[in-house]
Amino acid sequence: MNEIIMKIENLTKEFDLDFFSKKRFKAVNNVSFEINKGEIISLIGESGSGKTTVGKMILRLLKPTSGKILFENKDIWDLKKNEVKEYYRNVQAIFQDPFSSFNTLFKINRVFNMIFDNFFPEEKNRKEKIEKVISQVGMNPTNILGKYPHQLSGGQLQRLLIARALLMNVKVLVADELISMLDASTRIDVLNLLAEISEKTGMSIIFITHDLSLGYYLSDTTLIMYKGEIVEKGDTVEVYNNPQHPYTKMLLNSVPEIDRKWDKNEKFIPETIIKEIELYYQANKEKSTIYEAISKNHYVKVKK
């Protein structure tokens, strides 16, 4: 049976539109989904669709304007100080730029020791545990531990961030554009590593990306975001094989295929998709629900 670890309920985040006016816009609008133990969910959408904003709210870096995030049935904004620390032991993130996640003044062994100082001060077998997780992410601890972050590559630093999550035994990992700065073969290595860890340890992963092929490769469940809203969600294979929302269809059509050359007659005009979505919602306006079930595990937004 699926065990729900996190519940996102009607999450909304408004920002001021500009400095002078009082107008606000919804970067994230009424987003709801659940995360099961060991599930890999990808959050896919174009630049500016609100993916990172959702990630930041999950990490308590941004407070929602409305809506709730429940972790193990508790609202993460109702946690007491010591519970917040426990939350961060369980929920961690890896952001796009691995260099910014490391303090440049500390060698890697210091970075890992600090995890123990902060979260497990009683732990006796520090060295052994650190070496174990570094080996688990495919690196040689003796080559890595005495180095400063700037002496390592982007791929090595991302592996270390994964090692850190392993050491902390996190339950939910938010990976925001994790591998976008890695070359193709290192990417697959890191993706395989994530999948393997999730399967072995039951770690859930929220994989934020705008790369559809990476999402397909890795995730069990796919959420498609468009202008702050989830327009389609469900089982990854179902969503990709039977897309329903015009935006999802457009996204899937715009993936360059390895055997298809660029065709100068094929123009992408953003306005056409906006219009198409308008017409689609218009055609469905009599429907009684906002999200329609296509199957037990596949939903599409049918009206505004």
Ligand SMILES: Nc1ncnc2c1ncn2[C@@H]1O[C@H](COP(=O)(O)OP(=O)(O)OP(=O)(O)O)[C@@H](O)[C@H]1O
């Ligand atoms: N602190 C902020 N103040 C005002 N507007 C913000 C803030 N953070 C994000 N936004 C706006 O909210 C929208 C969503 O941003 P977000 O970073 O979540 O997009 P994204 O889907 O992660 O995009 P990308 O793929 O480019 O990373 C954007 O229009 C962005 O400009």
Ligand SMILES: [Mg+2]
């Ligand atoms: Mg982002």
